[in-house]
Amino acid sequence: MGGERVRRGRGTPARTVAYAACGAVLLAGCASMPDSGDLRGVESTPRKDTQVRGWPRPPRGHGTPPQTVPRLLGALHRDDADYKTARQYLTPEASKYWRPEQSTTVLSDGPGARADREPREDSTALTYTLTGTKFATVDAQQAYAPASGQYSELVRLVKDDKSGQWRIDAVPQGVVMGKSDFQRNYTSFNKYYFASNVDVNGSSLPMAVADPVYVRRHVDPTTRMVRSLISGPTSWLDPVVRSSFPTGTQLRKGAGPLTPDDRGTLTVPLNDRASEIGIGRCEEMAAQLLFTLRDLSPAVEEVELRADGGQLCSLTQDGAETVATRGALNQPDHLYFLDREHKLVRIAAGSPGADPEAAPGALGQGEQGLRSVAVARDERTAAGVGLNGQELFVSALAQGATLGEPVLRSQGKTEQDRLTPPSWDAQGGLWVADRDPARPGLYLLAQGADQPLQVRTPGLEGRIRAVRVAADGVRIALVVEKGDERSLLVGRIERSGPDEAGSSERTTVTVVELRSATPELEQVTAMSWAGDSRLVVVGREHGGVEQMKYVEVDGSTPDVPPPAALTGVKALTAAGDENAPLVAYSVDGIVRLPSGAQWQKVTQGTAPVYPG
Structure with missing residues (x-):
């Protein structure tokens, strides 16, 4: 519908086992692998320049684990949307059931790997336990929480009869990585909702409430934040806030990645659940988006909401402050x-x-x-x-x-x-x-x-x-x-x-x-x-x-x-x-x-x- 526009990882079998184990650890988020010495925990990559971006390399040829593992060390926690490269190291069945977005477990150091039995040279299957000390978790809603205690999960590798390559056929849901890798690859943003049980003293404007979530720093954070905002608040905050987005609202199928144009205007196409809203509610939705996206780069100066082929409303950053208020204002x-x-x-x-x-x-x-x-x-x-x-x-x-x-x-x-x-x-x-x-x-x-x-x-x-x-x-x-x-x-x-x-x-x-x-x-x-x-x-x-x-x-x-x-x-x-x-x-x-x-x-x- 149309609407009024408002501006407002010794070359012996044991060594082979070590590399295979690191392959397992990698899929759980490790970032570095020793190339000499005994099998030990793989430490998380030291945190350096947070702007350095890594591009994962897919498996190649019929190499043994020592040849293939170094190519996949960064496959999980680097800049690869939907973990497509990491999935290539899983068996088709494991890839089908693996849900990396379900959770992120952050360990104080990188995960260690312990063989559950002494491997043999003719082994075709290897089982390892990933271990570490929990530091934090990020759940499916991208909500962060401190954590403690020991982490212990099983990973199973199998050797393909035809290619001779190792693949993982059992992997824990979600991902796990060391604290420094998490700090380098994830960043926190606030998404905003409105207080449902607060009438701001002396103001008729709704009060915006910040709901912090963690997203992957270089994997289309704008689109991810928009989707996260529309999906609703985290469970902890949900009882005391409301969203102006109608129930069932989503980005239009096929929309994305979302990027502001050279004037800083971000167009957000929604499904038809939003097509019948009034101008006031539309502006509140736009204000939620503008408050949420204000710290992203490139900067979003204006949001235009569209549905059913037409414009619903448009609102600028300055205009958002006339629609809703928040503490920082x-x-x-x-x-x-x-x-x-x-x-x-x-x-x-x-x-x-x-x-x-x-x-x-x-x-x-x-x-x-x-x-x-x-x-x-x-x-x-x-x-x-x-x-x-x-x-x-x-x-x-x-x-x-x-x-x-x-x-x-x-x-x-x-x-x-x-x-x-x-x-x-x-x-x-x-x-x-x-x-x-x-x-x-x-x-x-x-x-x-x-x-x-x-x-x-x-x-x-x-x-x-x-x-x-x-x-x-x-x-x-x-x-x-x-x-x-x-x-x-x-x-x-x-x-x-x-x-x-x-x-x-x-x-x-x-x-x-x-x-x-x-x-x-x-x-x-x-x-x-x-x-x-x-x-x-x-x-x-x-x-x-x-x-x-x-x-x-x-x-x-x-x-x-x-x-x-x-x-x-x-x-x-x-x-x-x-x-x-x-x-x-x-x-x-x-x-x-x-x-x-x-x-x-x-x-x-x-x-x-x-x-x-």
Whole structure:
């Protein structure tokens, strides 16, 4: 249909066995093979230039394994769409049933291969066990998850009677490779959906939520990301988001590869399931695509959606921001912190030379000394925890606003066993945790004023030490203390109305499926959201020193430089706007880290926060 266009791997039998084994390992993702010595684990290729592309070579002639294996070493994890070359090393039957896209298992080092019996020179079949230590997995939805434990899978090779060539006739589903090969061949991108249970405070636009997935870096990532977006969100995020693509929508049969033209316009042909949508829904679909494809190269400046032979709509990057919003689009006006007198003060965001000014309202006038603060995302309201950590106050950021009574009190016996610093969500809800060992809990106050609602946290083990809600309003980051460890966990926020039986008159809020974002850190001391799916964290590995790093919500490490080292970090904050400098409270007071620079002193003070 037509539509209105809107811009908006000793030469003895044992050696033969070694090469055959590496052939098996290759199909599981190895990248290098020893050409002398005993059989041993094949190590993953050291990570070098991530832009170097490898083209796999198919089997050739009637060579023995020592002749053929070196040609296939890169067949699995190099730039070969649909693993066509790798399949040539499988028997026809094995190739028919092998599903490489089903999963990717990442090992700390390359997979090792162990012969299950002593091979003979006249062997026509060889069975090997692939082994290694798990580091992570990527599932069929391309979702990443940290992993641990031992990997052990069987691979069987057979010798063809006619050609004398070795082929694999039993191989594990999916692929397996070393960490360095994975880092070189895969990259993470965010695809975007809309929050289904969040009404953004003060905005009629839907809130976009980032759903990180991993795709092969050089194998048509644009088309793969479009297909992944249309197929729907990953299972973890699905309960709290929606997609504007109608159920059953796919790329039109035969479409691809998708490439923007010389004007940066990407044409996306869809099947007829999308042919009857209205202009508003079409623009939301286009906005999802533009948010998803913004970091790909070549750049996509405009998306044109087509179906049933006609144009549905067209939308530009600038136009997408008028259709939907996302956390990174929210630019803070101010950076807030506490001065030496424990009053709330602020400076213009990104202006290190400005003198702090008292924040308007009671919290800036010193009526109550504060130890921590949070400012609502619209910068109209602020919340602060008193000096002893026992009481939570809320006040408007307006001249003449009064303080009023505390909205929540902790009964913890010591300051460290009382209230955490608070955090505001996209709906204007105020979140805080009580660290009282006798009555630990996570609380939500709608608009910062309603009766505190205790948030359900099924499966949570330990006490919450810090709380930060994502700008999208559907994810929450918690520092949880259990024994001697403090871990960073990310959970999904689910909301439901009063139950049908009428036993509950209030919305039920639950944080579910908590997962670790920093499995290698045992002591997390500070954290903040630093983008649509990224956090910045200060912590320490077992036996290590304190470090500051970026992490993704799925537990992976982004391929970006970590922040410059900073000692004695007690608190830090980052804005959704990636251009805003990182700010921390350290032994030097309030310091900031502009892009490409070193830490700079801002002023004396404590507890810095951007809105949120």
